[in-house]
Amino acid sequence: MAAVLVHRRLGRFMSAALPAEQEWDNNREIALVDLLDRVLAGGVVISGDITLSIADVDMVVISLRTLVSSVGSWMDVQGAPHGSAGT
Amino acid sequence: MSTEGVWAYAIVAAESAARRAEGLTGVAGEPVRIVAVNDTAAAVGSVPLEYFGEEALRHNLEDLDWLGSTARAHDRVISHLARSGPVLPLRMTTVYLNDERVGNLLMNHGDDFTSALAAVAGRQELGVKAYADQKALRGTSDSPGAGKTSGTAYLLRRKRELSDQEETYSIAAQSARRLHDTLSRYAVDAKRKPVSDQSLSGRAGWIVLNSTYLVEDSQADEFRRAVEALNDELVGIELEVTGPWPPYSFTGDLAAS
Numbered sequence A: 001m002a003a004v005l006v007h008r009r010l011g012r013f014m015s016a017a018l019p020a021e022q023e024w025d026n027n028r029e030i031a032l033v034d035l036l037d038r039v040l041a042g043g044v045v046i047s048g049d050i051t052l053s054i055a056d057v058d059m060v061v062i063s064l065r066t067l068v069s070s071v072g073s074w075m076d077v078q079g080a081p082h083g084s085a086g087t
Numbered sequence B: 001m002s003t004e005g006v007w008a009y010a011i012v013a014a015e016s017a018a019r020r021a022e023g024l025t026g027v028a029g030e031p032v033r034i035v036a037v038n039d040t041a042a043a044v045g046s047v048p049l050e051y052f053g054e055e056a057l058r059h060n061l062e063d064l065d066w067l068g069s070t071a072r073a074h075d076r077v078i079s080h081l082a083r084s085g086p087v088l089p090l091r092m093t094t095v096y097l098n099d100e101r102v103g104n105l106l107m108n109h110g111d112d113f114t115s116a117l118a119a120v121a122g123r124q125e126l127g128v129k130a131y132a133d134q135k136a137l138r139g140t141s142d143s144p145g146a147g148k149t150s151g152t153a154y155l156l157r158r159k160r161e162l163s164d165q166e167e168t169y170s171i172a173a174q175s176a177r178r179l180h181d182t183l184s185r186y187a188v189d190a191k192r193k194p195v196s197d198q199s200l201s202g203r204a205g206w207i208v209l210n211s212t213y214l215v216e217d218s219q220a221d222e223f224r225r226a227v228e229a230l231n232d233e234l235v236g237i238e239l240e241v242t243g244p245w246p247p248y249s250f251t252g253d254l255a256a257s
Helices: A002-009 A032-039 A054-074 B017-021 B054-060 B064-083 B099-120 B134-138 B151-184 B217-233
Strands: B004-013 B033-037 B040-048 B123-133 B189-192 B205-216 B237-245
Touching: A032 B064, B004 B017, B004 B064, B004 B099, B017 B033, B017 B040, B017 B064, B033 B099, B040 B064, B040 B099, B054 B064, B123 B134, B123 B151, B123 B217, B134 B151, B151 B189, B151 B205, B151 B217, B151 B237, B205 B217, B217 B237
Parallel strands: none
Antiparallel strands: B004 B040, B033 B040, B123 B205, B123 B237, B189 B205
16 A cells, blocks of 8 residues: 555654544644645645746656655565555 | 745635744744735745755755655644634745735735635545555456466467456446545545556555545544445455545635736
8 A cells, every 4th residue: 555655664754643533633644645745736826936836846746756656666565564544 | 135935834814813823833943924914814934045945945855855844844834724724725835035925915816815715614625545456356257277278278368367457447447436426425526636656556456546525524524434335345445535634635726926
């Protein structure tokens, strides 16, 4: 499961996992891939003075995918826990 | 020339904005503050251009460590604000030269922001991902006569495998569509997002649906129960819910300059 795998490798980004997922909890466990999917692809797009244009951000997302994919290949696929924390 | 820029996190109603942002720190560890004009306000922070200027951003965004911690800090501020009322998240890397420019934005788009805030009030975003197990999806119809090794048998088997593959994709696509349609009934708005890179899954499960829903706070439990029911019902598909998120994916088609 992608989310779990990313968790494992990117554990240093993760706040301590808490069971209280229903709450608006700042410490809630979030997979980086789901987070980036929202902060880089969602939100109101406003051209600030220094805002990178959307095309630039798309480029970032693409190169990020490459990065994350290579992260994926480092990971120990075998026996990864099937931790569907969300449900 | 100023060495600081103004990183913008989110738009909120001006009323009680300062109280809502109290004690928050942002992407540079800076205190989050409020710029308010008329009815709306922006939660912002002063950040060093050395790290958050255009050139630096371009470079830093390529660094997964930097990107990860900055994204988390950006989300932390927005999620905190979302706890105490409606919020419009701004896309990460919206940086202004000074507060006056932020004020202009609020002045010019205050009405748009006010109606967009009303549209997300009392609602939350919930993400759903569906992972499919190809074998289970196809059923256990393992080919009979697999023991034969003649050329004809091989070709027949190969052909069957290919059509099995096609059938699996078709079943997966159908399931994804049905899932999305069903869950959309519990939501006031719904979006299918591109599925993440297949290589991310790194196991038998492959992502067939990456969707997100704007759900009334009062319907969130019901939505989650619906996901659980579908999870139990569908063979070969496992569902995962993420969130609640601030309404990142449902800020309308707001775009302002």
